[in-house]
Amino acid sequence: MNTGLAPERLALEHLAAEHLAAQSEFQEFVERHIAPFADEFHRTQRTPPELVRTLAERGLLGLSISKEFGGGGRDAITLGILAGTIGRACSSIRSLLTVHTMVAHAISRWGSRAQKETWLPKLATGECIGALALSEPNAGSDAKSVATRISSDGSDWRIDGHKSWITYGETATLFLVVGRTEEGPTAFLVERETPGLSTELITDLIGIRASMTASVRFDGCRVPEKNLLGRRGLGVSQVASTALDLGRYTVAWGCVGILEACLEASIAYANQRETFGSLIKEHQLIRRMISNIFTDFRAAKLLCLEAGRLRDAKNPGALEAASVAKYFASTAAVRAASDALQIHGANGCSADYPLQRYLGDAKIMEIIEGSTQIQQVTLAEYAYHAYAGVRSRGGNAPWRHR
Ligand SMILES: Cc1cc2nc3c(=O)[nH]c(=O)nc-3n(C[C@H](O)[C@H](O)[C@H](O)COP(=O)(O)OP(=O)(O)OC[C@H]3O[C@@H](n4cnc5c(N)ncnc54)[C@H](O)[C@@H]3O)c2cc1C
Incomplete structure (x- = not known):
């Protein structure tokens, strides 16, 4: 049966010209750099670092970060089209875009001026890769029950705990960590090189197998007060x-x-x-x-x-x-x-x-x-x-x- 409808008649979404242009640009990128290799990423359970660099160089990791901080300043529709286009080829790589932009977005919304100036340009260029470290072995849906301890340690803070299922936890360089202070769940930005931070790759997941998912441990990690993101108690x-x-x-x-x-x-x-x-x-x-x-x-x-x-x-x-x-x-x-x-x-x-x-x-x-x-x-x-x-x-x- 032929409906007689040309494909463009079925495009209900009425995308603006700038979004149509972004869509074809993203499609061309994905067809070249991601789609042909997605099965291999899945089989080897690995995202090649070169691909992360290519995504960063094309400005795709910083697409929605404000131009003021070196990002593309693009709107949510454009970000969505990018996520959909990458997701059609490879959900693991789309997950990288997701967690990275989640961290940037939280800093944009809740960060101090100094935090934005420090981190957003690095996230925009991919110099820094963000991951969200919220879930724990005993805290998933009920995020407010996180048990990772964040205690005052002189002028710094000390983090002790175990985060699990952290997408790109194995390769991220900046973790948005939610632990517990006296006031309740509290968010801190923790750099990968912080002494006491270690990661362990989780393999053989049913899906997003190339997304470098890891357990992340914090054993007496010291972080300065300036890394507190938002107010204490409002981390979740x-x-x-x-x-x-x-x-x-x-x-x-x-x-x-x-x-x-x-x-x-x-x-x-x-x-x-x-x-x-x-x-x-x-x-x-x-x-x-x-x-x-x-x-x-x-x-x-x-x-x-x-x-x-x-x-x-x-x-x-x-x-x-x-x-x-x-x-x-x-x-x-x-x-x-x-x-x-x-x-x-x-x-x-x-x-x-x-x-x-x-x-x-x-x-x-x-x-x-x-x-x-x-x-x-x-x-x-x-x-x-x-x-x-x-x-x-x-x-x-x-x-x-x-
Ligand atoms: C591949 C992968 C990647 C992930 N990446 C990240 C990441 O980057 N960062 C991060 O912090 N976390 C990450 N997570 C963890 C994810 O956020 C949690 O798995 C999720 O929040 C669910 O928590 P849980 O697995 O502990 O299940 P639980 O919360 O223990 O839930 C178990 C079951 O009970 C159901 N349930 C729970 N509460 C209720 C309720 N009130 N009513 C009805 N049903 C309920 C749930 O739907 C589920 O079916 C990832 C997980 C996976 C599998």
Whole structure:
């Protein structure tokens, strides 16, 4: 069946010229430097340092950092398009963009003038690579329960604790660490070279296997007062929350990328695989799966665009929109990757095709930056608030009184 619609008719998003230009620039970069190597990154569980340098040299790591501090000063839509474009090829590299920009964003929002001047130019050029060290073996969703101890040590602070699952923890040079002072969760910036800081690579994860995820230990690390980010006691409610909000936004876009990759792989395979005398694309149950992936892809992209536009407009609804986008896009990406693998049959289970990578990567997206269950609990709050005034219309229906 031919719908008669040219591809441009299906582009609902109405991107501005500057965003269309950014999209083609990013696509060209990703096709050259990332896409051909993504399976190898996955297999070797490693991000080549040269690629990080190339990303930095092209200004992609500092894309959203203010121009005042040497960044690209680009808007949220452009950052989202970059995350989606990289995510379509490789979720591990997209995760680098995510954690790095989360740290820069938290410094931009909560840092002192001196902290911004010290760190943002280095993050913008990639001289410094940021990682968020929030989770611990016994503190994930419940971030406020972090146990890493931060105690006063003369004019400095001393950090003792263990962080786990830190994306790019193995290679990052600046950690945004949230530990516990007397006032409660508190954020500090800790440089990799700080004595007492050590990392251990975590291998064989189900997804984002090239993302240099590590456990990070702090054994009597001394950091100066000037590295305190934000106020003591507000390390989760302000600093980490700001970082996680941006993280949800770029993760959602990364999932749009996974959805598109699943759609493309499924169509390409269904167009060439035959069973029972016809191409599998003609079987109704295959069409059903492709229709679902297609719909989810477009819906997720529109939610991400809405989240980006609200963010660029500094609309407070951007927070809620990022959560909705992340929740929808990550769960949709898992469904799409599972269906895309199904469409590939046995080939989908093999390392010759990227389907198992897509499925593992998508599953991680349901766990990080506020798991699916945390979104399911919190989004209802937004809904209750938004519709607080609504009243049930059913009570006066005549049939009720019969
Ligand atoms: C590959 C990877 C990379 C990561 N990168 C980072 C990183 O860079 N920095 C960092 O700080 N952390 C990172 N994390 C950790 C991640 O943020 C946590 O895994 C996440 O917050 C969930 O915490 P948890 O794993 O401890 O699960 P838990 O919080 O123990 O939750 C276990 C299960 O219970 C559910 N659950 C929890 N609370 C509730 C509730 N109230 N209601 C209903 N269900 C609930 C969860 O959804 C989950 O299904 C990463 C994790 C992975 C896997």
